[in-house]
Amino acid sequence: MRLLPVVVTVSLTVAIAYYVYIPLPDGIHEPWKLMLLDAGFRTTLHLATLKDWLGCDHYITSIRQSTEGFEGVMKGFFSSESSGGVMPGVKVSDITFAGVPVRVYEPPAGGEGHLRRGVMFFHGGGWALGSTKKGTYDTINRMVSDELNTVVVSVEYRLYPEVYFPEPYLDCLAAAKHFLSPEVLARYAIDPERVAVSGDSAGGNLAAAVAQEVSNDDSMSVKFSVQALIYPVLQALDFNTPSYLQNQNIPILHRPLMVRFWLQYLSADLSLQSQFLVNNHSSLHQSAITPELRARLDWSVLLLPKYKKNNNKPLIVENESRGFVKEVPGLLDVRAAPLLAESEVLAKGPRAYILTCEYDVLRDDGLMYARRLQDAGVTVTSDHYEDGFHGCFSFIQWPLEFDVGKRALRGYINWLQNNL
Numbered sequence: 001m002r003l004l005p006v007v008v009t010v011s012l013t014v015a016i017a018y019y020v021y022i023p024l025p026d027g028i029h030e031p032w033k034l035m036l037l038d039a040g041f042r043t044t045l046h047l048a049t050l051k052d053w054l055g056c057d058h059y060i061t062s063i064r065q066s067t068e069g070f071e072g073v074m075k076g077f078f079s080s081e082s083s084g085g086v087m088p089g090v091k092v093s094d095i096t097f098a099g100v101p102v103r104v105y106e107p108p109a110g111g112e113g114h115l116r117r118g119v120m121f122f123h124g125g126g127w128a129l130g131s132t133k134k135g136t137y138d139t140i141n142r143m144v145s146d147e148l149n150t151v152v153v154s155v156e157y158r159l160y161p162e163v164y165f166p167e168p169y170l171d172c173l174a175a176a177k178h179f180l181s182p183e184v185l186a187r188y189a190i191d192p193e194r195v196a197v198s199g200d201s202a203g204g205n206l207a208a209a210v211a212q213e214v215s216n217d218d219s220m221s222v223k224f225s226v227q228a229l230i231y232p233v234l235q236a237l238d239f240n241t242p243s244y245l246q247n248q249n250i251p252i253l254h255r256p257l258m259v260r261f262w263l264q265y266l267s268a269d270l271s272l273q274s275q276f277l278v279n280n281h282s283s284l285h286q287s288a289i290t291p292e293l294r295a296r297l298d299w300s301v302l303l304l305p306k307y308k309k310n311n312n313k314p315l316i317v318e319n320e321s322r323g324f325v326k327e328v329p330g331l332l333d334v335r336a337a338p339l340l341a342e343s344e345v346l347a348k349g350p351r352a353y354i355l356t357c358e359y360d361v362l363r364d365d366g367l368m369y370a371r372r373l374q375d376a377g378v379t380v381t382s383d384h385y386e387d388g389f390h391g392c393f394s395f396i397q398w399p400l401e402f403d404v405g406k407r408a409l410r411g412y413i414n415w416l417q418n419n420l
């Protein structure tokens with residue numbers, strides 16, 4: 001009889017270990033922490049699928065609820081928001097810029113005759129998750145404001161499923177134009193020569209797209225002086241780059257999830273996921289994808305040999321003739337896929353900082369963009385983390401705290417300190 005609890009305990013332990021354990025490359029430090037994080041995230045996704053299937057909640061809504069529930073518990077421990085956290089001097093206001101909600105962080109020093117720097121920040125989350133007020137974004141933006149004596153404007157652009165492309169982009173662009181107007185810069189005592197646009201992941205996508213638009217808009221007198229992109233998403237034509245293949249099972253951004261985020265953003269049918277995973281959507285039959293466009297994401301040319309490993313030829317399907325590009329026009333829209341912009345557009349862009357992680361499906365998006373900007377004559381700092389994984393920049397607070405995340409955040413802040 002006493003055997004039963006033992007058997008149950010052992011079986012449960014084995015089952016949990018089996019669920020949590022995933023093989024990870026040696027290059028990833030703190031692998032068990034990442035496995036636990038991944039198990040939590042996978043559970044969230046499974047529950048969301050179940051609730052969606054049962055008709056209880058939209059997939060995205062339930063993921064938001066779970067992550068916010070988790071953060072609520074964490075706040076109970078740390079209450080970073082209510083106490084003003086570690087940066088009591090930073091003034092935080094929730095207002096709107098051209099009708100778009102923003103959270104503005106003003107540093108303690110400055111004002112009155114002393115001009116400060118400015119940063120506009122777009123958070124990540126696959127154009128569907130995340131918020132200026134939640135997660136570590138609030139903490140990071142307070143830190144940047146405090147340490148760099150910078151006015152930070154974090155934009156609450158609208159998300160899927162409430163809106164699709166181009167709405168999130170248009171929200172960000174409207175907020176950016178408002179921020180860069182001479183009156184607003186003067187109101188916040190910001191030096192017009194020292195304003196950055198920045199973002200991580202899907203926010204990096206929005207930052208790159210907005211930077212392109214602003215730098216090519218002759219009607220705007222003030223432009224961004226730098227763009228700081230943290231593992232940005234930049235193209236949706238090739239889901240078989242070496243990094244998409246190498247890192248397809250690495251937490252927390254698995255390859256199918258990134259494809260799903262793209263389909264959602266571009267308001268495409270989610271059932272296209274399997275076609276997109278094998279690059280059927282960018283087959284040679286899609287005549288709108290000209291050789292010139294293909295060259296802009298030809299990683300066999302744009303990547304250094306060390307990132308290509310055993311893989312040397314882009315996967316281009318020949319005989320899939322369905323009109324994917326007609327069905328999903330956003331695929332070729334540079335406002336959604338900034339890597340597809342022509343060199344003349346890139347050339348006008350501001351100095352760039354691009355952070356990439358080795359263990360990230362988006363690694364090659366960032367590396368290719370760095371290379372194309374450089375080729376167009378833009379000064380680029382490429383900051384590559386050999387032990388980094390997608391999302392690490394946000395994991396800087398206990399218990400979701402990774403050494404590489406803290407180093408990445410430090411690298412970003414130091415770059416802004418020296419270049420903005």
Ligand SMILES: *[C@@H]1O[C@H](CO)[C@@H](O)[C@H](O)[C@H]1NC(C)=O
Nearest residue numbers: 283284316317318319320321
């Ligand atoms: C596509 O074409 C290749 C050769 O070009 C052929 O080997 C393959 O079987 C074809 N696939 C389909 C599904 O028609």
Ligand SMILES: *[C@@H]1O[C@H](CO)[C@@H](O)[C@H](O)[C@H]1NC(C)=O
Nearest residue numbers: 274275278280317319320321
């Ligand atoms: C991709 O296209 C080929 C050629 O039409 C087709 O045979 C194959 O089933 C498609 N793959 C998927 C996953 O739909």
